[in-house]
Amino acid sequence: MIRIESRRSGINIVRFNAFERFVHWMTATCFIIMAVSGLNITFGKDVLLPLIGPTTFSSWTLAAKYAHNFLSFPFTLGVILIVLIWIAENIPNRVDVEWFKRGGGMVGQDRPPAYRFNGGQKGTYWIVVLGGTAAAVSGYLLMFPFYGTTIVGMQLAQVIHGVVAMLFVAAMLAHTYIGTIGMEGAFEAMGEGTVDLNWAKEHHSLWLEEEMARTGPDKLRRQPSATPAE
Numbered sequence: 525m526i527r528i529e530s531r532r533s534g535i536n537i538v539r540f541n542a543f544e545r546f547v548h549w550m551t552a553t554c555f556i557i558m559a560v561s562g563l564n565i566t567f568g569k570d571v572l573l574p575l576i577g578p579t580t581f582s583s584w585t586l587a588a589k590y591a592h593n594f595l596s597f598p599f600t601l602g603v604i605l606i607v608l609i610w611i612a613e614n615i616p617n618r619v620d621v622e623w624f625k626r627g628g629g630m631v632g633q634d635r636p637p638a639y640r641f642n643g644g645q646k647g648t649y650w651i652v653v654l655g656g657t658a659a660a661v662s663g664y665l666l667m668f669p670f671y672g673t674t675i676v677g678m679q680l681a682q683v684i685h686g687v688v689a690m691l692f693v694a695a696m697l698a699h700t701y702i703g704t705i706g707m708e709g710a711f712e713a714m715g716e717g718t719v720d721l722n723w724a725k726e727h728h729s730l731w732l733e734e735e736m737a738r739t740g741p742d743k744l745r746r747q748p749s750a751t752p753a754e
Contacts, residue, residue, distance in 0.1 A: 536718035551602030561588035603656035640731040
């Protein structure tokens with residue numbers, strides 16, 4: 525785990541508001557269910573069928589198919605909202621070049637400065653936007669076959685959907701790891717909406733400077749201290 529080097533300050537700063545967190549978790553939840561149900565289409569017959577038998581596998585596969593199809597709509601909405609909410613803050617710039625040169629802090633004595641989203645997070649953002657768009661478009665062509673496409677188009681959609689989905693799952697596994705057990709304090713950003721002040725200083729110092737200049741102490745929240753039992 526990447527630790528907070530200067531330890532927790534006990535003071536939190538707001539990083540994501542309630543609407544941003546709702547969009548993130550709605551999209552993430554739909555993605556997880558669609559990933560599991562989609563993997564079932566590819567590997568279920570070889571992996572699950574021998575374990576749970578044909579009757580259970582048939583019922584599970586039917587439920588997975590409906591879940592996969594119907595959850596595609598809120599997932600697509602989530603991708604659209606992600607574009608609208610965060611695109612302005614995810615345009616690559618020179619700061620990101622320096623971030624990548626220093627390996628996100630693995631090269632050098634300190635962590636490279638970053639705005640609200642660092643170079644790695646911007647990469648994840650564009651994977652979600654471009655990968656989500658490709659998966660949605662190809663998926664809808666498969667859900668509604670031969671509407672404006674041919675046999676060749678359907679075959680191409682099948683290949684694109686399968687390849688993009690597998691790469692998408694791999695990228696999101698990495699994103700989930702670094703956002704949970706891989707980095708101390710990172711999950712709190714989307715879990716509670718706030719991060720520790722020292723975490724922000726170490727990982728997003730330029731963003732912290734902007735927030736402090738814009739709102740001052742109004743965005744800070746001191747953590748309640750523990751009270752000893754009497």
